Amino acid sequence: MADSKLADLTEDTAPLKDDWVYKVINAGTSGSDRKVKNARMGGWAVIAETVLGATATSVSFTSIPATYRSLKVVAQGRISRSAARDPVMIRFNNDSSAIYYDEQLIALNTSLSGAGAAAATSGNAGRFAAATAPASAIGLLELVVPNYAGTTFHKGWTSTSYDAQSTAAGGQDLVIIGGLWASTSAINRVDLLPSVGPDFEIGSTFTLYGLHGA
Amino acid sequence: MADIVEVDVATGKQVIRPLNAPEQAQRDADIAAAKQREADNAAKPDPLVELLTAIDSASTVPALKTALRTHLPRAFGAPS
Numbered sequence: 272m273a274d275s276k277l278a279d280l281t282e283d284t285a286p287l288k289d290d291w292v293y294k295v296i297n298a299g300t301s302g303s304d305r306k307v308k309n310a311r312m313g314g315w316a317v318i319a320e321t322v323l324g325a326t327a328t329s330v331s332f333t334s335i336p337a338t339y340r341s342l343k344v345v346a347q348g349r350i351s352r353s354a355a356r357d358p359v360m361i362r363f364n365n366d367s368s369a370i371y372y373d374e375q376l377i378a379l380n381t382s383l384s385g386a387g388a389a390a391a392t393s394g395n396a397g398r399f400a401a402a403t404a405p406a407s408a409i410g411l412l413e414l415v416v417p418n419y420a421g422t423t424f425h426k427g428w429t430s431t432s433y434d435a436q437s438t439a440a441g442g443q444d445l446v447i448i449g450g451l452w453a454s455t456s457a458i459n460r461v462d463l464l465p466s467v468g469p470d471f472e473i474g475s476t477f478t479l480y481g482l483h484g485a
Numbered sequence: 486m487a488d489i490v491e492v493d494v495a496t497g498k499q500v501i502r503p504l505n506a507p508e509q510a511q512r513d514a515d516i517a518a519a520k521q522r523e524a525d526n527a528a529k530p531d532p533l534v535e536l537l538t539a540i541d542s543a544s545t546v547p548a549l550k551t552a553l554r555t556h557l558p559r560a561f562g563a564p565s
Contacts, residue, residue, distance in 0.1 A: 319492045321499055328487040328504065328512060334495035360515070367511055386526070393515065464512070466519040469487060479494070 313483050315343060320478040326351060326470035331365075332461045332479045337420035339481030342458065344396070347411040348475025350465045352401040355436035356444065358466035359412060361396040363426065363458045368392065373450035380441025394450040396463060397432025399475070410434030414448075419458040426452045487512065532559040 318339075319332055335342070350357040362371075371394040375386045388395065397412030414430035430448040437443075452458075463477060487509065491500045504512060536559075539552035 319494045319497070321490055321492050323490065325488065325501065327490045327501065329489045331489060331491045332494055333491055334493050336494065358519075360519075367515075388522070392518065464515065467516050467523075469512075469516065479492075 315480040315482055318342075318479045318481045320476070323348070323471055323473055323475045326472060327475075328469050328471075329462055329464040330471065330475075330477045331463075332477075333459070335419075335459050335461065335479070336481075337457055337459070339420070340418070340484040341482040342416040342419045342461070343480040343482070344412070344414045344461065344463065344477065345480065346397075346414075346463065346475070346477045347409050348399050348477075349404070349409055349472040350399045350401045350468055351470040351472055352465065352467050353403065354401045354467075355403050356398050356410065356434050357401045357468060358398050359396045359410070359432075360393040360464050360466050361414065361428070361450075362393045362462040362464065363452050363454070364456055364460050365462060366452070366454065366456075370453040371450065372453065373448055376447045378445040379443075393464070394428070394452065395430075395448050396428075396450075397430050397448065398434040398444055398446055399465070399471075400434045400436065404434075404436050405438050408435040408438070416458065416461075422455050422457055425454060426456075426458060428452075532556065536560040 316339075318335065321330060323330075344361075346359065350359075369390040369392050371388070371391045373388050373391070373395045375395060377384050377386060396414050397410065399410030399412075400408040410432065411434070412430055412432035414428050416426060416428045418424070419426060428448075428450045430446075430450070432446045432448065433443065434446075435443045461479065463471075465471060487504045488501050489504055489508065491502070492498075493500070536552070536556035539556050540549065543549035543552045
């Protein structure tokens with residue numbers, strides 16, 4: 272938001288909200304006696320979160336409002352695949368047409384490698400540990416979609432992800448991803464799904480954030 | 486049974502339900518495509534190994550030049 276002096280903020284008697292900042296100008300005793308000046312704070316706000324109580328083949332955030340500047344997904348979990356790890360894929364607006372593109376920089380111990388995908392039906396979001404990784408080992412990712420509600424340009428994302436395939440030295444991946452969904456549609460739904468899976472394991476956590484602006 | 490977790494952001498409601506037939510078909514197609522993509526990547530030889538093998542195999546200077554011109558770009562990340 273633009274910088275504001277408290278003296279410039281609007282006067283309000285509305286119920287207080289947890290993502291606004293207030294200055295009380297009349298404490299009053301109750302209801303409309305209370306007068307405050309307020310301004311919405313910038314920063315990330317939790318839109319929704321799910322912690323899996325049962326295995327699931329995908330997690331879907333639907334009816335996402337267009338009221339934020341950017342979206343962010345933060346996730347942590349495991350996948351049931353009989354392997355050390357499995358990619359986590361992302362899909363927008365339930366669109367499975369072949370218009371996803373991504374590029375990955377992968378660090379494994381001292382080795383760096385690259386990978387890319389073109390005209391895919393979903394995009395790479397990161398990696399989770401899978402069934403042959405050590406017990407309780409996880410993968411995690413933080414993925415940002417700027418200007419998700421815009422309709423002028425295609426949508427893109429960047430993601431940073433880490434997963435533990437083993438507890439040995441060099442047994443962990445760090446992956447940096449940039450991706451493109453070649454659509455100008457505003458994003459109103461985000462799906463996350465294991466690449467092969469088939470399932471996200473119990474306890475996997477997915478949180479959707481929205482970035483407030485002025 | 487494959488379940489999807491749907492979180493409706495507008496209402497805050499969370500629903501866990503089985504995939505319907507089109508969703509299951511899409512999921513099956515996704516998994517098949519992912520396995521094929523991984524198999525394709527695994528079948529690609531390591532560019533650096535290819536380069537070293539070609540250098541080792543070159544017995545003349547022209548053959549060495551050809552080997553370098555053929556394999557060096559991909560070993561340094563050029564698209565194949």
